[in-house]
Amino acid sequence: MARAATTADAFNAVAEPRRRQILDALAEGERPVNELVGLLGLAQPQVSKHLRVLREVGAVDVRDEGRKRLYRLNGHALKPIHDWVKNYERSWSERFDELDVVLEDLKQKEQDDGDNDQ
Numbered sequence: 001m002a003r004a005a006t007t008a009d010a011f012n013a014v015a016e017p018r019r020r021q022i023l024d025a026l027a028e029g030e031r032p033v034n035e036l037v038g039l040l041g042l043a044q045p046q047v048s049k050h051l052r053v054l055r056e057v058g059a060v061d062v063r064d065e066g067r068k069r070l071y072r073l074n075g076h077a078l079k080p081i082h083d084w085v086k087n088y089e090r091s092w093s094e095r096f097d098e099l100d101v102v103l104e105d106l107k108q109k110e111q112d113d114g115d116n117d118q
Contacts, residue, residue, distance in 0.1 A: 013057040098113040
């Protein structure tokens with residue numbers, strides 16, 4: 001089966017770790033490409049390529065300010081990922097709640113065993 005293009009949707013675009021790093025950096029605010037280059041330790045053409053993919057899926061917006069191009073996160077485009085993960089959040093919360101009960105039982109048992117030793 002053929003692999004989907006990285007620009008097909010946000011899921012494919014953020015599958016690449018470097019693009020996720022760019023999104024993380026942009027979550028802190030608007031940044032020019034040279035600042036992203038410095039943060040990621042990549043060559044400017046590589047960062048620009050990743051930014052192009054993120055722009056094509058709408059995850060990143062760009063605006064010109066004089067001679068600079070400033071990139072910013074467009075969280076709306078990432079909503080499908082959030083919605084998908086949210087389906088699993090309930091399950092994770094339930095499992096963590098169950099784990100809390102088990103840990104509390106173990107803690108209580110340990111305290112009871114310590115009290116019996118005295």
